[in-house]
Amino acid sequence: RIAYVNGRYLPVAAAQVRVEDRGFLFGDGVYEVVQVYRGRFVDEEKHLNRLTRSLGELRLAWPVGRRALEAIIREVVTRNRLHDNALVYIQITRGAAKREHVFPKPGTRTTLVVTARAIPAFPRDVDAWATSIITGPDQRWDRCDIKTVNLLPNVLAKQAAKDAGAFEMAMVDGQGMVTECASSNIWIVDEHGQLRTRALGHEILPGCTRAALSELLGAEGLTLSETAFSLDELRRAQEVFITSATSFVRPITRIDGASVQDGAVGPVTRRLFAAFARHVQGGLPN
Numbered sequence: 001r002i003a004y005v006n007g008r009y010l011p012v013a014a015a016q017v018r019v020e021d022r023g024f025l026f027g028d029g030v031y032e033v034v035q036v037y038r039g040r041f042v043d044e045e046k047h048l049n050r051l052t053r054s055l056g057e058l059r060l061a062w063p064v065g066r067r068a069l070e071a072i073i074r075e076v077v078t079r080n081r082l083h084d085n086a087l088v089y090i091q092i093t094r095g096a097a098k099r100e101h102v103f104p105k106p107g108t109r110t111t112l113v114v115t116a117r118a119i120p121a122f123p124r125d126v127d128a129w130a131t132s133i134i135t136g137p138d139q140r141w142d143r144c145d146i147k148t149v150n151l152l153p154n155v156l157a158k159q160a161a162k163d164a165g166a167f168e169m170a171m172v173d174g175q176g177m178v179t180e181c182a183s184s185n186i187w188i189v190d191e192h193g194q195l196r197t198r199a200l201g202h203e204i205l206p207g208c209t210r211a212a213l214s215e216l217l218g219a220e221g222l223t224l225s226e227t228a229f230s231l232d233e234l235r236r237a238q239e240v241f242i243t244s245a246t247s248f249v250r251p252i253t254r255i256d257g258a259s260v261q262d263g264a265v266g267p268v269t270r271r272l273f274a275a276f277a278r279h280v281q282g283g284l285p286n
């Protein structure tokens, strides 16, 4: 596998960043994960817009121009011969400098890393794609809207889920309201049949899949209520699903070991999975 690091394309095993890189020392950096489907970058513009925003919030400069980054990620995909399904990972840190919390002197070169890897084909069977979650406290900071590489609470949440035999953890804030999952946004069809997901704010990441799916709802005759729901409402929901660049639309049929309703994938989730599959595949036949 080939990685890009600050202007060079190298085998992943040989690619290096400095030991004083601020991403390594402080988690002082941002990242993006973009899905590639048969050579097409899914929601690329949304991901690069979010990257621009994340960089701005951390007062980080673009390491290269946006057009140049678009060319680099294509080159990484090509050099890795990833023509089918792949994930591109982009990370930008504040660069290497003597270890001090304050920003390094102006002109310090940021670190740009781009890697890519093959992933399994888009799931065809929504029932087989269903999975389970646990719930737990949201232990993150006040700016979860920035996609930073500081992911320790998310790592611990995801590991707790794995240890419990589940895929994700839905995190609950101090008011008993669900924020999102460790690496995905969460949606419900509530007990009144209303599709809901938490409104954007500092408490959640503005998911690109969340945004893309929102744009498809009108054509499906669905309306979305962007309102927080409680842990109790999550447990009573008619349907639950999560969204992310790697999970797409993924049904949740078990929460903390209990079935969501009768444990079958519901009709709204089924419809949205199909709509998102068409979006990813860009109209290509299956």
Ligand code: PLP
Pocket: 033, 154, 180, 181, 182, 183, 184, 185, 204, 205, 206, 207, 208, 209, 210, 243, 244, 245, 246
């Ligand atoms: N929320 C968190 C905390 C995430 O880490 C992610 C993605 O990794 C998402 C939500 C979903 O975002 P996207 O749809 O852009 O992948």
